[in-house]
Amino acid sequence: MSPRHNRLGRSAVRVSELAFGAAAIGNLFTEVSDAQAEAAVAAAWEAGVRYFDTAPHYGLGLSERRLGAALRGRPRHEFTVSTKVGRVLDPAPGAQGDDLAHGFAVPVTHRRRWDFSARGVRRSIEESLNRLDLGWIDIAYLHDPDNHADQALDEAYPELERLRAEGILGAIGVGMNQAELLTRFIRETDIDAVLLAGRYSLLDQRGLTELLPLAAERGVAVVVGGVFNSGLLADPKPGATFDYATAPDELLNRALRLKAVCERHGVPLRAAALRFPLGHPAVVGVLVGARSAAEVRDAAAMLNHRMPDALWGELKERGLLPADVPTPREEG
Template identity: 75%
Template structure:
């Protein structure tokens, strides 16, 4: 699978990357066997970039991902995790974490912390859960309400950790594009993980963030390319950004599906391939909770998406004429 180097760092990412939120029991339980099977299937498909975070299942995702990669050559894969949420133990706590979306016992609580000390603690604890000696990419995670502290304290600490070799590349991961654009103007990031804002349904990232990233040589990883499900299976009740999709968006997704079908292309394939049409985008990130989902993602990215499909999407107004589209090389 094609891979790209992140800026001037030594870190490489494959064009398809594995999102490990589901390994933290996102919405419903995933067995240990399913989690390991998902990572193994992704590896067999050629995926070498794996993304996780302490937030995902209160550390469960990191532990499972680290265990699944333990027998793989360390220099053969890239792992990213995130900082900004410290996990504080809750001795004797009862109940689950479903209020935050994860079907795990509520053994810890999350505490926002974008201080320098919090960033260093977060990285050290992630290294312990992952069983690794370095983090390839560390993202500032969702600093929507903590921008000043993230810029003034967390970012400089990530730079220090990169200088020390603890972290290979530094970035920002968010599901909005405005604040990442501000970060690109005020500091030097290696990579931005943009979730849900550069998809077949939502090209908000194209207004400012993606042109800025291209200008500055900052890599972009496009996450949430299915917009949390609507572009994977546009049926009544499907979700967009984790809530039920409004009727207008559902209709748009179904029309996209019909256009793709006329060219023999699954909507999932077009949704995965589309972001890679922009020169700043180096990888598309999608989650998998078992081997079948990982295999499907690899098959969808490998599917042919002919020029005629993108031309028709433009002709029908389903994509603006100025939106870049993929080309096969």
């Protein structure tokens, strides 16, 4: 069964409920071959995924180049691509070594530089269009403006509005792993979407306090990333990571309790973690990073897994989810 498609806020852009996160095909942590990257995107397409997310940051442009190459020849109006602004890539001739200090197994061909100026945003979009080999970008997210909030609001966001008016962009969003500043953007701008990473999961519902209700009220779409909290909800065991650090015992025990309840209902924990965010009316999709065709097929299968209402009921009864949190309804 292919993922459903939802409208992105007030824009004309549509996204599939399952989105392909392309950081991994930018050699996140370890190398991926061109053939593996192409096969992962092809598997996503075969599974009905039509929303693909990337950024210049991912592999110093490698993710964008590989994603553009893999989508080349597919009908342009049938897929949605998002990329991000806020870091520009300056050439670094003669630089030695790799980029693993920033998480990517690629040669240091460029240096990242934070730039939320109007000029920097326009340059970033133009360079992304070239790397992706596309005529327009469906969604542009302001990428991690945590320490640049004022410039992002005063300079970057208005420039994205101008680019949208020119037809270069279809929609504007902000992507972060915190809910508080995203909430400010919803209040103070007319963004179409937010990409919330790691803050609306089975283990962390901080996005529910203020961000998600306000997004629903304002008609702003929410795409949820980090549904596995960097690994703990994919496979809870000693040494598993939460927010890219070793999970503390308290969180590991909670994840193991979540897993036990899921298994009593015949549901893999990964499936519940993927489906949970879609229970909120503001959430239009979940973003899953994948570096191989097998990982893509697994994510698609997990999203399609039958999810009985009784599962969510027991999680609430046992205090593993808040009693008032919205949960998906069983279908069929």
